[in-house]
Amino acid sequence: MTSIDVQDLTKEYGATRAVDRLTFSVAPGRVTGFLGPNGAGKSTTMRLVLGLDRPTSGTATLGGRPYTTFDEPLRHVGSLLDAQAAHGSRTARDHLRALAASNRIPEPRVDEVLEEAGLASVARRRVKTYSLGMRQRLGIAAALLGDPPVVLLDEPSNGLDPEGIIWIRELMRGLAREGRTVLVSSHLMNETASFADHLVVLGRGRLLADMPMREFIHARVQPRVRVRTTDGAALRDVLARHGYDAVEGEGDGDGERWIVHHARVADIGRLTSAAGVPILELAAEEGTLEQAYLDLTASAAEFSAQSPSQCPSPTQPQEA
Amino acid sequence: MPFAPVLHSEWIKIRTLRSLVAGLCAILVVTAAFSALAALDTDGTDFDPLFSALFGVSFGQTAAIAFGALAVSSEFQGGALRVSLAAVPHRGRWYAAKATVVGVAVLGVGLLTGCVSLAVGKAVLGDKGSGLSWGEGLRGAVGCGIYLALMALFAAGLTALLRSGVATLSILVPFLLLVSFVIGDLSGSVADFLPDKAGQVVLHETSEGALGPWTGLAVTACWTAAALLAGAWSVRRRDA
Structure with missing residues (x-):
């Protein structure tokens, strides 16, 4: 089993x-989402892992x-x-053939990955005729070429x-199920939420979080309950009596919508039912990534915005 | 990591780019065509049958330089180098394979070009070319191949250093077409030691300057080695 281990990694470009x-590990058998705004250092970290940039x-x-x-790195990563990255004037198949040859990967594998990426029918077309999506598929085909245990x-x-x-x-998800180590960077949250098991979050080149995705969400977003009722005033009263703060949401004519913060469905359901408040809808709102x-x-x-001594960051107590 | 698979990979990269294959063909066609034209004009006091038959090299070398520059600059477009170096992280090996493939390809085409130009040139020259011995012809053809290969590698090394084919060509092409022609007449000066002037001595039947045919090529080889080493330094040192 191969993990990715980043240890105290620093990369400076001039003064920046x-x-x-940065210190974190990416474990096999799960998809690790690598999050952060543009410029947070995700791509730089990946280039450092691949030995393309020097730390x-x-x-x-x-x-x-x-x-x-690694002697034949494509077989490992x-x-x-x-x-x-693929030259526009080369065909997709030739691009992959050149890569395969350098790592002594047998040529039939080229056609296999093209098939897997859904490019088999256009494999002999020049890459410049490809859409961005097709190029992305070609890049993924290249990543799978050596059947590697680690995928970035x-x-x-x-x-x-x-x-x-x-x-x-x-x-x-399939690669992770097969026990491979999968690190995927993104700045799209909903997208990442749909495939990641674990998260590594960067901000300005620093580690902000490294934990399972569920844990990350639950630690940061309080659960909310959505209620739709025909008697908003009664609802607010009963909830206020029990220390809940109900906020009126947008109504659409068919009852009033209310949001109860820091609440669970089980509690709110019991309270409203005991008080006889008419409920049309009661739903838990899970926190999103x-x-x-x-x-x-x-x-x-x-x-x-503050000085480091006043407010320590989760992982980096002091500025270097 | 063995060298042969990397060589194989680089060779696939060359022959799967139409522009590079066209560049190799252009070396042969341009050299032979200009040699034939030059052989038509045999007037003048310093008529040299060997150089007449190989005159087109002055133009064919532009194609060789373009080939060398393009073969390397294709790696500097849109992150291609990262893909190449992710596959072959040993940068020295990757660069050596690239240079070997460029050099061998141009050497092969250059030797063929020398033979074809010589044959065409001799045919056009007719009787006037009869003074040319087989030995001189052979030396000219071999010299033509080596010279073109060295010039292509010179461009390849410079491109690796500058990370741009455009930059390389905008330095080398004006240099070869203008500077060398203009100061080329100042024979017997430092101009003899410029990469193209020195290497082209081998294309002449007789040499007048300080350099002979092979010492001239050796001077060009030094320029090429310097460019390749500078390129190697850049490839090894800089972030991809």
């Missing part, structure tokens, strides 16, 4: 620190080895960094159509 003493300090290893020590994908759903997004989601993420970045922004 793109990656700041200012720190290490990144795969199964304990730096990427550059598959990566998609940039969908535009940078924004793989960019440009994919709805069908493609479902395909990549199922593919990544987006809400949790925004909560995290808001607190991170607050932190960076």
Whole structure:
């Protein structure tokens, strides 16, 4: 089993620190979502892991080895960094053949991955005739070429159509089920929520969170209950008596919608039923990854606006 | 990591790009065509049958340079280098394979070009070319191949250093077409040691300057080695 281990990784470009003493591990058997706003250092971290950029300090290893020590790296790690990387004048098949040859991957495998990526029928067309979604599929085919136990994908759903997004989601989940290590960067929250088991969140090159996705959401977003009633006043009264704060939402003529913060359906249901408030609808609102993420970045922004000693960040107690 | 698979991969990259294959063909066609034209004009006091038959090299080398620059610059477009280096993380090996493939391809085409130009040139020259011995012809054809390969590698190394085919070509093409022609007449000066002037001595029947045919090629080889080393330094040192 191969994990990705990033240890105290730092990368400076001149005066800017793109990656700041980053330490985390990506475990096999699950999809790890790599989140952060643009410029947070996700792509830089991936390039550092792949030995393409040199770290200012720190290490990144795969199964304990730096990427550059692999003899035939495509058999160990598959990566998609940039969908535009294939030369436009080459056919998709020739692009993959050249890659396969360098790592002594047998040629039939090229046709296999093209088939898997849904590009078999256009494999002999020049890449410049491809849409962004097709290029993205070609990049994913290249990542799968060596049947690697570790897969790194940078924004793989960019440009994919709805069908493609479902395909990549199922593919990544399938790879994780097979016991592979899958690290997928994204800045799309709903998208990431649909495939990630675990999250690594970056902000300004620093680690903001490294935990299971469910835990991340539950720790940051309080549960809410949505209630629809014909008697809003009665509802508010009964809830207020029990210390709940009900806020009126948008009504659509068919009853009034209310949102109860910090509440669970079981409690609210029992209370309203005992008080005889007529209920048309009662539903739990699960926190979304987006809400949790925004909560995290808001607190991170607050932190960076203050001095480090006043407000320590979750992982980095002091500025270097 | 063995070298042969990397070489194979780089060779696939060359022959699957139409522009590169066209560049190789252009070396042969342009050189032979201009050699034939030059052989029609045999007037002048310093008539040299060997150089007449290989005159087109001055133009064919532009195609060789374009080939060398394009073969490398295709790696610097849109993150292609990252894909290449992710597959072959040993950068020195990757660069050596790229240079080997470029050099061998142009050497092969260049040797063929030398033979074809010589045959065409001799045919056009007719009697005037009869003074040309087999030995001189062979030396010219081999020299033509080596010279073109060295120039292509010179461009390849420069492209790796500058990370841009456009930059390389906008330096080398004006240099070869203008500077060298203009100061080329100043024989017996430092101009003799410019990469193209030095290497082209081998294409002449007789040499007047400080350099002979093979020492001239050696001077060009030094320029090429310097460019390749500078390119290697850039590839190894910089972030991809």
